[in-house]
Amino acid sequence: MNRRKFLVITGSTAVILAAGGAGFALTRSPTKALLPWRQAGTLYSDPIRHALSYAILAPNPHNRQPWQVTLISETEAVLSCDLQRLLPATDPYSRQIVIGLGCFLELFALAAAANGYVADISAFPSGHDAEMLDGRPVAHLKLKKTADLKPDPLFAQALKRHTNREPYETDKEIPAQALANMVAVAGQAVSVGTTNSGRLLSDLRILTKDALQGEIKDPGAYQESVDLMRIGKAEIEANPDGIFLGGAFLETLNIAGVLTRKTVADPTTSSFQIGLDMAAESAMSSMGFVWLVTKGNSRLDQIEAGRSYLRVALQATTDGLVMQPMSQALQEYPAMAGFYKTIHDQLTDGGPKRVQMLARLGYAKDQGPAPRWPLASRLLSS
Helix, strand or coil: CCHHHHHHHHCHHHHHHHHCCHHHHHHCCCHHHHHHHHHCCCCCCCHHHHHHHHHCCCCCHHHCCCEEEEEEECCEEEEEECHHHCCCCCCCCCHHHHHHHHHHHHHHHHHHHHCCEEEEEEECCCCCCCCCCCCCCCEEEEEEECCCCCCCHHHHHCCCCCECCCCCCCCCCCCHHHHHHHHHHCCCCCEEEEECCHHHHHHHHHHHHHHHHHHHHCHHHHHHHHHCEEECHHHHHHCCCCEEECCHHHHHHHHCCCCCHHHHHCCCCHHHHHHHHHHHHHHHCCCEEEEEEECCCCHHHHHHHHHHHHHHHHHHHHCCCEEEECCHHHCCCHHHHHHHHHHHHHHCCCCCCEEEEEEEEECCCCCCCCCCCCHHHHEECC
16 A cells, blocks of 8 residues: 555554554454465365365455355365355456356365375356356366376465565566466466567556556446455454455554545545555556466356466466456456457457456565455355
8 A cells, every 4th residue: 555645644643643552563464364374284184175275265356255165075075156255346247256266176176186186177067157157066076086196386386376466566577488487387278478568568557557447436346346345454354355455554544534445435535546546556567467368258268267367376476476367457347348348459369259367467575365264164064
């Protein structure tokens, strides 16, 4: 967050008084909400829950964590989608939600392999609806013990991969080899494009900035995000999903009445304008982009895009890069129509091809993991 601008608004004295002393900062970490990252692979001896304890750490839109799992045995389960965790305003066909479920499935498979099991994953075994998710299974999962199974090297990054929304270092270029590495690991189900220089990098910076600011200025779309904001430790630990705004500085601004859901959503406030400025700063600091394209836009295409995205993100982490999805221009609600056309004109060669994911790349200090619900809260009784 832009501390200097917020301090100008509030006055440093007000912030210090609201914080209640220097010791305040030492108690603001949402320790409980971050436990799943420390406990992955340590709580369960049965192979299915062992793998699932990693899968719940997968990236997903607005950190909604829409997965729910029905256990059948120690080696078998059914994944479904919690239909209360959709994003109807910005993701009307739940395409992004399905991509997040694909990320979950790939991380599940990588974790299983690291534990000596091959994951047999059957996506949408009972069929699916192209326009609306329903209660049918997203995937049937079955594990098989396999001798001499070598883990995928990408799995070593599973606990280190974190989405980074901060501005990136603009004096540090991305090596071409790092981009080639991401293309190499993505798999055959998607086409992968990258850029780290030139006119396309400049165009994508501007496009992602304009689309992100356009979403913030769209009251209905932005309210969906505002409603999912968790401000401060207490809110984050009570609901460890959604958009988390934590740490002593942001919580202090909340106590001072400067950073609240009401002020963030109100276009007349300085908080709203700072949000627009921060969106621009982050987008314009992008030092590269990676995008994933599928030939069609079926639910299976979306699952494969998610699986590939997870692999690309792990490879980026391997190479010391950070990344953030910039999905606004890919969304299907009316305010994004112009951006949607532009990005497909730029990144595909026509036909029915669909850009499923676009992410910015760069270098920055790690911001740490996002909160997660514990695995036990995502399990259903069979």
